[in-house]
Amino acid sequence: MKPLMPRVARSLPTARDAARSTALSTASGLATGSSELPHWDLSDLYPGQESEELRRDLDEAEAAAQAFAGHYAGKLAGLDGAALAGAIAEYERIDELLGRPASYAGLTFAGNSDDPAIGRFYQSINERVTAIATHLIFFTLELNQLDDDALARLLQDADLVRWQPFLRDLRVFRPHQLSEEVERVLHEKSVTGAGAWSRLFDETMASLRVELDGQSLTVGDALNKLSDRDRPTRERAAKAIGETFGRNVRLFSLITNTLAKDKEIGDGLRKYPRPGSARNRGNMVEDEVVDALVVAVTSDYGRLSHRYYAMKARWLGLEKLEHWDRNAPLPADDDRAVSWDDARTHVLGAYRGFAPELGEIGQRFFDHPWIDAPPRPGKSSGAFAHPTVPAAHPYILMNYHGRTRDVMTLAHELGHGIHQVLAADQGYLMSSTPLTLAETASVFGEMLTFRALLDAETDPKRRRRMLAGKVEDMLNTVVRQVAFYRFEILLHDERRTGELLPERIGELWRQVQTESLGPAFNFTPDYDVFWAYVPHFVHSPFYVYAYAFGDCLVNALYGVFADGHPGFQQKYVEMLRAGGTRRHKELLAPFGLNASDPAFWRKGLDVISGFIDELEQD
Template structure:
């Protein structure tokens, strides 16, 4: 694992002391005040051309703010225990929040323009027509908008509200140490041991996790209770119908589409996770599985450490096999410091791809340990990165893809890599790869929908009052037993494992986007395998659209419709087919 790449931030700023940061902040402060003076109280009276110019100026400020906060945030995630980086991010957050207070009026006044007049204005100016998709998403919040004073208050207090609790969670998680056989390990390294070939070592790691989670459970419960209550208060004031509603609005997806996905996956639990884990128990020679066996490698698995160069070439070859343009878009991530791969003290756990701003480039974070799952994670995050590069041509406000489609390229990249690895494999090698892919898909679909149900139950219960740690633990276990199936036994202490999942803290109800993306990609890949004419061109056009089109419009060229309840069964049948093949290998 020597010589793993690390980020080069020069596309953003030369360093924390770069004078351009101060210069950009000064420009922002002045431009925000000029913008407010030019437009506050006047948007509804502006001509279409004037409104188009207004939106372009607003987008210009969003770009500079995004550059500053991307730089501060990425440096912080490299080492969340570094007090200097934490202070810098907090200071930048404070400054940007103060500056952007002058911009709060923009969305409020845009939403107060009558629908008839808005439609007329959009029809009169090409600039407004181009921005209509993002304006439509903004105006979807129109029924739930508060007074100008309250909206400004919520904006200003955010740095000492949810953002502060998020930061407390991140810094606590990054500072945790787990004692595994006398060795002090980070969260990421300890979680990695849950897929160790040695069952005793997996069990030891599980108990190490439980011990630390139990110790910090009061804090994690307090963070979760506070954020859920904070959300409930704001939702109540806005008169949002459900805790999930704000996420659905942000994702530009209809609630019934998400519920159709959720119901289809839950109904498929017996055919997917229950059936697969019963099969896995048999392979491991176990009558019942413990939680530390869920991600255990099969006895036939290739457990060698995969070097960085091999991982890189595997993914690039898979991308190139689909279309050379995909590999060309991915190549600079490896050669220009766009990936931060090593596991380091204080580094945030997990992986992500951050788009930053459209006139820079995305940054991919990994915690690479050389496992096959890490190779698939690389393929996943590079998919995001390629998607973000292609969508950048839409501009700052239209490039951002709703979460429901944001996972499309990432999961498709995983599928391409899996299919490439599967080529020519027979016998136990094929079986091991199929099993690994099924596990990844179960983690992406079944586990994430179980996470979504956990959040739904948690937020509903929190509306009835404060939740004790035992209350939250019980909610967690109710969805775990249902989703994993009867073959599992749950060791005392596993009920605390909800506490380390960052999505529950940072992005409530984000998790269904993974299942949405997997189901969508399974259906897309079936179209690709059927030899759909010009599939690559349609695929690139879909990615290039960014957030400029609704999911229905983007999927139409492929003959797919996510609002059709049967759509999700198509995606789930792909997973079921792989399990069928694994069962057939037993005969």
């Protein structure tokens, strides 16, 4: 969604790297130890696609949006502080009223994008919401037209002070806003522009089937085979996936080229200096801070990923790793199947042990049908937590296969969900955090769960395997995601000179993978099309560095916790509760941390390097 548009269509968070990773009749089984994987029940949003409640909300939002425009358009400059505060409150009410059907449609589609009727419903809701939101476009534009001195005087009114964070963040985009007429056209055409290409990607990816060993697998299930213990199985899976993507690479290339060009046009109109700048503004982080992170990680490829994967090759008895060996289980690693009940116990125990309040909030997701866990055809791959609206509650989607990594994914997404519950008190406009901070609670939850499992393990060999698994997850989160970010930069920069052929996109992909993973790997030609499955490139350009930002931030934050920082838990919960009302400098200051300091990133990367040091000593 464009930053100057109403926030009614907050998109679903895209799935994590896939290598990580219909209503219930009753909810009671989820809390009583049933081994059956839970399905979510979206009726807390609406009873059904044809429900009277859904129709009523859309009709009410349309009438309210029209009345709002009639009352306020062209008149904001003449309002006093109290009146402007009232206008923002009404804007938020309408925005949230639209956000509920948008969330419902998006979650329904994520649960089964194979069903044409669901696809039609999803598109219809998007079109209706977009049309209604058009009446609201003037509001943020006029707010940004207010003179700085005039706004400062208005902010002396106590009623308006509450909205200061909203106004502060809105004005970040002031230099990039266009005329109301142009903004309206871009908004209305979004459903037939970038939104339509994103839907085409989702439906295509959901419908693909990978033929492997006599089975017809979804892409998610096939990717899961890349973690199989049997190396020939991994190789066959990798080649089958490559063949499937290769048959469709022209379509994926067209989608990628079109979206990159669409972004270039939008960035040019808004005068963003470079392709990633719009994302950085949305994350409320300076381009230079992101540059410092990327330089720190890329400079450390040698002591991190190159060093670790050279060890892994030795452990596996291989002179060279192939790309399908990256997530191979280590020798003697049984990766024992973990039941859903055990996963729930491990994760909730870790959260409760850190702060009982977080454990209590996390328990709600299991006591109620707020999680959709079973893999199935047509369902989105990977995992996400979606906050919906403050008047309801978040939902979690994941694909649980019973592996240790799935336990970590549950811990990750539950961290998001807990964060979203805590921040909901800030209201619809100020509950969402920038992506860089949104990953804090999720990655911290993973770390808590990992540490709890590691501390409980008494077998030295299994502890070592767990440590190696954690290193791999951290490399996937930091090194791999920064490599993804580098791939996007190269692709978008080159797209400015003309359309890229599929072969050229594959060359860029192989370049960043070779740089990041190092000389321990050999890359076969079939890997050149593996860029096609990463949904972030389609839905959320330049999103991916937020994972590395969050992981390094959490490493530094966890170090402060481990050192016994006084009142850490209370400060941490308050940080989550703040939602989007504070910037990263304000949030980290109570812990003595500063993300603008280059040494900050080094501190986070040192944690990963320290784990690798420990593995080398065994």
